Amino acid sequence: MTDSAEKKTSPKASDEVDLGFSMRMDENQPKADIPSDLFAVRPDTKGPKSVGVLLLFGALFLFFQAYGDIGLHNATDLNAEEVGLILEVPNSQGDGSDDISTEQYQTFHDAARDSGGYALRGYGLLIASLLIIVGGCMLFFLNGFGAKIALSGASIGLVTGIAGSLMVKGAADIHLQGVLLLTYEITAYFCGVCMVMCVGMAALPLINTRARLALYPEQKVRLVNDAKE
Structure with missing residues (x-):
């Protein structure tokens, strides 16, 4: 009888495996506190500086474009040799039926000047380039106000650049x-696309959380532990 009893109880004994250690949870044991800065957002100082440098290069391009438009606005009579160089390549692309003469181009130039397209685009891009240069330098030194200045300059360039280009295009539609x-x-579409990209780049440090934290270090993001004991 004892052998059979041992055989009957042996499966239960085999099911209980001794792991050599045991774990006990105490209900009164305090829970570990999560550090408040464990998942905190870290400031990104390289991003705003890179944006500032790119804005400076873009502002230089806008400055030279503004200089050319202001020069065209102040030029009453164009040089025949310069007009010949401008018309040489376009006239060589067609079959001769759409060739533009020097007098026709001068008429277009006068109409573009009278419309105010050169002046609006030139002086608008000049103001925009100066503001972007100032804002880009301030961004490089992690000054948050520089992003706002650059954004305002890019917005001015966007409005005046597109409006001025459309005025010049209107004169071209009539005389060219x-x-x-x-x-x-x-050129009108290209100006619009470039200025939209400039606006987006200037707004990037204000949109990105890490870049904004680098510009405004007092605005910190902390993890709040709402767990109840």
Whole structure:
């Protein structure tokens, strides 16, 4: 009988495996506190500086474009040799039926000046470039106000650049044709795309959390532990 009893109880004994240690949870044991800065957002100082440098290069491009537009606005009569160089490539692209003469281009230039397109785009981009230069330098030194200055300058350039380009394009639609007309249409779209990219780049340090934290270190993000004991 004892052998059979041992055989019956042996499966239960085999099911209980001794791991050599035991774990006990005490209900009164205090819970470990999570550090408040464990998942804190770290400031990104390289991002705003990189944006500032890119804005400076873009502002230089806008400055030279503004200088050219202001020069065209103040030029009453164009040099025949310069007009010949401008018309040489467009006139060589067609079959001769859409060739633009020097007198036609001078008429277009006068209409563009009278519309105010050169002046609006030139002086607008000049103001925009100066503001972006100031804002870009301040961004490089992690000054949060520089992002706002650069954004305001880029917004001014966006409005005046597109409006001025459309005025010049309106004069081109009346007095030009062929390849040269297409060139001014592409220029208007290209100006709009460049200024939209400039606005987005200037707004990036204000949108990105880590970049904004580098510009405004007093605005800290902390993890709040709401766990109840």
